[in-house]
Amino acid sequence: MSKRRLTRQQRLRIRESQDSRQAQATSADANAANAEGALGPETSGLVISHFGQQLEVESLSIEDIGAVYRCHQRANLPSLVAGDKVIWQADGAKSGVVVALEERRNVFSRPSSGGQLRPVAANIDLALVVFAVLPEPFPNLIDRYLVALECLNITPVLVLNKVDLLDTEEQADSPNVGPGLEPLLTLYADLGYRCHRIACASGQGISALHQSLQDMTTVCVGQSGVGKSSLINQLANSEQAEVGNLSAGKNKGKHTTTTARLFHLDNCRMIDSPGIREFGLWHISPEQLFDGFIEFGPFANQCRFRDCSHQQEPDCALRQAVVEGKVNQQRLDSYFHILKSLYG
Ligand SMILES: Nc1nc2c(ncn2[C@@H]2O[C@H](COP(=O)(O)OP(=O)(O)O)[C@@H](O)[C@H]2O)c(=O)[nH]1
Ligand SMILES: [Mg+2]
Ligand SMILES: [Zn+2]
Numbered sequence: 424m425s426k427r428r429l430t431r432q433q434r435l436r437i438r439e440s441q442d443s444r445q446a447q448a449t450s451a452d453a454n455a456a457n458a459e460g461a462l463g464p465e466t467s468g469l470v471i472s473h474f475g476q477q478l479e480v481e482s483l484s485i486e487d488i489g490a491v492y493r494c495h496q497r498a499n500l501p502s503l504v505a506g507d508k509v510i511w512q513a514d515g516a517k518s519g520v521v522v523a524l525e526e527r528r529n530v531f532s533r534p535s536s537g538g539q540l541r542p543v544a545a546n547i548d549l550a551l552v553v554f555a556v557l558p559e560p561f562p563n564l565i566d567r568y569l570v571a572l573e574c575l576n577i578t579p580v581l582v583l584n585k586v587d588l589l590d591t592e593e594q595a596d597s598p599n600v601g602p603g604l605e606p607l608l609t610l611y612a613d614l615g616y617r618c619h620r621i622a623c624a625s626g627q628g629i630s631a632l633h634q635s636l637q638d639m640t641t642v643c644v645g646q647s648g649v650g651k652s653s654l655i656n657q658l659a660n661s662e663q664a665e666v667g668n669l670s671a672g673k674n675k676g677k678h679t680t681t682t683a684r685l686f687h688l689d690n691c692r693m694i695d696s697p698g699i700r701e702f703g704l705w706h707i708s709p710e711q712l713f714d715g716f717i718e719f720g721p722f723a724n725q726c727r728f729r730d731c732s733h734q735q736e737p738d739c740a741l742r743q744a745v746v747e748g749k750v751n752q753q754r755l756d757s758y759f760h761i762l763k764s765l766y767g
Contacts (some may be wrong), residue, residue: 462520463513468492470507470521470545472684478503478521480511489687496521498541504530505685505694508639529575531642533696535705543683544642544694550577552643553654556588556604561579561646565611566757568644570715575705577642580617582632583608584650587622598721610751614718623653634690642683644696655695658688705765712765716758718750734759 456590469489470725471479478494494511495501500521503509508525527545533540552568554560565581572579612618621628636658643651683696704712713719725740726733733741733755745748 435615447615453498455597457573465510465512465522467525468494468511468521468747469510469685470503470505470509472505472682473503474682477673480509480519480521483508483669492517492519494521497508497523500524500541502542504542504545505683506547506642506692508546529577531572531575531577531644532706534705537643538705539591540706544685546640546643547577547694548639549636549641551582551641551643551645551651551654552579553582553584553647553649553651555585555642555649557585558646560604560607563757563760564646565700565752566716567704567761569616570707570712570761571702571719573638573715574711580619580635581611582619582621582654584623584654586620587624587744610753621654622764623650623657626657629654629657633689633691636688636693638690640685640692642672642694642696647697655686655688656746659686704761707765709762709766712758712762716754719758722750 445661446624467483468480469483471481473479476495478496480492480494482488482490482492484714491666492511492513494615498521501524503521507527508746509521509524510525511519511521513519529546529547530542531547531550532540532542550572550573551566552565552573562673567647589604608620619632619635621632623629641656645651683694685692685694713718713723719741722740722744726736727738731741732737733739745752
C-alpha cells in the first residue's frame with residue numbers, strides 16, 4: 424500500500440478549514456464524536472515522540488495549539504518520528520488517530536541493532552554532534568555522524584561538552600582525559616565546521632550555543648553519557664518541568680534510550696535522541712562516504728588512475744594532499760577505517 428501524501432487541494436482545504444473548524448476539535452466535540460464512533464475534523468499536528476505503538480502529537484491548530492494528544496497511526500503510514508508534520512483526527516479528549524504524513528524535508532535515520540535503518544527525527548535544520556571530555560569519544564564516531572549528516576544535507580555543529588573536566592584535578596590524575604580533544608576540535612573548525620566548547624555543569628558556552636540555534640529545529644546526537652539531555656535541560660528555561668522529568672528518568676532511560684523527543688525551547692526546537700555506541704553507515708555508498716569527507720572533494724578526480732583507491736597507487740592526489748598538509752592524515756585514516764568496516 425502506498426503511503427498517503429497530501430494533495431495540494433487537501434492542504435488548501437485544511438488551511439481554509441483551520442479557523443472555522445478546528446474549534447470543533449476541542450474536547451467537548453471530540454467526546455461527542457467519540458461517543459458516536461466518529462472522528463473529529465482533520466487537524467494539523469507535530470509529532471513529539473514515538474514509543475511503542477503510541478505517538479505523542481501536538482496540536483498545531485489555533486484553538487488548542489500545543490495540546491498533546493496520544494495517537495495511533497493508520498497502518499498505511501510509514502514509521503513516524505519526532506519532527507514529523509501530520510494530519511490527525513481526535514477520537515477522544517486526549518487521543519486521536521494520525522491519518523496522513525506531510526512531506527518530509529529530510530529524515531535523520533540510524534541503523535538499528537537488527538540492521539534496519541530506523542528514522543529518528545524529521546524536518547531537521549541543524550544537528551549538534553555532541554561529544555565530551557568523558558566518556559572519551561569512540562574513534563571515528565564523529566566522522567561517521569558527519570558523513571551521515573553531509574549525505575542528508577543537514578548542517579552539523581560540533582559540541583564538546585564537559586570542558587569543566589579539563590581544568591580539574593581529575594585531569595592530573597588521569598592524563599588520558601582531555602589531551603587530543605582540543606586539536607580534534609581545531610581540526611574540524613579548520614574544515615569549516617562550527618564548533619562549541621561547553622559545560623552543562625557550569626553553564627559555560629551555553630548562551631552562545633543557544634543563540635546559534637534560533638528559529639531552528641535541531642537534533643542532538645552523540646554517544647550515551649556525553650550530556651545531550653543535560654544540554655537540553657540547560658537550554659530549556661521555559662519548560663523545565665518536562666525536561667526535569669526527562670532528566671530524572673534519563674539514567675534508567677525511559678524515553679531517552681528508546682526514542683527521540685522534541686522539546687520547545689526559547690526560540691528553537693530541539694530533538695533529543697537516544698545515545699548509541701556505534702553509528703553504522705552501511706546504507707551509504709563508497710561515493711557518498713568519500714563526499715562525506717568534505718575536504719577530499721577538490722582531489723576527487725585528480726589522481727593518475729581513475730579508479731585510484733588512494734592507497735598504493737603512484738601519483739595519488741589525495742595522498743599528495745596529505746603530504747602537502749591540505750588533508751589531515753587522521754581524516755584519511757578515518758575514511759579508510761570506515762570504508763573497511765563497510766566494504767571489507
Ligand atoms: N562534569 C560534567 N558533567 C556533566 C556535564 N554535562 C553532563 N554531565 C553529566 O554527564 C552524565 C550524562 O549526562 P546526560 O545528559 O544523561 O547524557 P546523555 O546520555 O548524552 O543524554 C550525567 O551524569 C551528567 O550530570 C558537564 O558539563 N560537566
Ligand atoms: Mg540522554
Ligand atoms: Zn588517489
